[in-house]
Amino acid sequence: MRTRPRELTVAAQDYLKAIHALEDEGVRVTTSALAERMSVSAPSATAMAKRLAGLGLVERTPYRGVALTETGRACALEVIRHHRLLERYLADRLGLTLDEVHAEAELLEHALSEELEARIDAELGYPTHDPHGDPIPDAELKLDAERGRTLSDLDEGERAAVSRVPDGDPGLLRYLAELGLVPEAEVEVLRRAPYGGPVTVRTVVGEHAISRELAGRIAVA
């Protein structure tokens, strides 16, 4: 197991997280993809890519993009673990709602020591998923793959439980919560309009139509 450089800056940690997310989505991590994800100009992304490459955290091919090294992946997973454990904690122990936890965890993740991380993990009973249904890397940074089906994959009449909702946008999360689309909730797909049309679902809250695209971002089990 490679030693990972402790004392990464907050910015470096956030870039690593973004690179990990892009790789996870199967997107090539180009300068423009990274810049867009980080809400930063392309030259800023280039500069950080070089810095991360210098630290041995990414492999960089000029004009091609970057890829996490083993060390870089470990650093990214470390931050993701902090983020998701904190979300779980904030939701379970301090009653923050699904739409609130992300922003808080985004800040706290960089200020969490390994000791406190372990304490929180134990306190929560070693949870495996955050409140949005995303898997929490374990203490050895192993992460479940879990690329399952989504609401848009279900046939009409099929029932399932929501397992995962998109985590970044508070407005969207409030909207989904209103519709009864939260992790663990039961859903039934009533109709799937053709030509990429909306998906109509029934939840405890009632019947609602959502776009195919959004349905594709809600995982079920």
Next chain:
Amino acid sequence: MRTRPRELTVAAQDYLKAIHALEDEGVRVTTSALAERMSVSAPSATAMAKRLAGLGLVERTPYRGVALTETGRACALEVIRHHRLLERYLADRLGLTLDEVHAEAELLEHALSEELEARIDAELGYPTHDPHGDPIPDAELKLDAERGRTLSDLDEGERAAVSRVPDGDPGLLRYLAELGLVPEAEVEVLRRAPYGGPVTVRTVVGEHAISRELAGRIAVA
């Protein structure tokens, strides 16, 4: 009530805290005092003093030092409130020990939102003191003065309860805990050696002699 500039840097917040502490100790906040307290070179302290003055957070007189403005004091108290609330939370809810809480809170204090601060405050039942016995500024940033007696002020034979111990040094806190000198603990002063000599105290743990200087840093009620 002056508006205080949100979005102060972590460094600025830590300097304001240090300036507040020095003023509280009655020390003139000179460049060298500030540099020493922040473990930074004198030119670095000068530069930050100028930046803070530019933000209207301190009054600066070249070659003389700085003093917090009302706005600056509010910013300092905000950070102190975060710090002490977090210490209280970490001790009460996550079982961190007296010597561990300070370092953790030092990092987390800058990443705590006002909403989460309020949530934690409520969860704890609006505590008035941190685990070291330091007063927590309330939501309006009012802070108790509380300049009481210390162990070195007690006469031989006097009994009291420890109300406050120095909070920064983990080794010292472990040592004091071994001696039974923790907030709330009962103490009796047995002997006070002349010429600034040691103070001998009895606690539940037994009899121990500590320096007059250290005794002077332990408050009693």
Next chain:
DNA sequence: AGCGCAGTTTAGTCATAGCTAATTCCGATC
């Protein structure tokens, strides 16, 4: 009153992390 020294500030550097404007590269198209 003047000297000198300690303490303070200025000057000049470095690293991080962002920006815009200018330039360069790559690959798709002709």
Next chain:
DNA sequence: GATCGGAATTAGCTATGACTAAACTGCGCT
């Protein structure tokens, strides 16, 4: 295989916050 356009990089700038070395100030002492 040359050309062109979009993506990427370089160049040059800003701000923060640290440093060392050099210059300056003010105050206490003679």
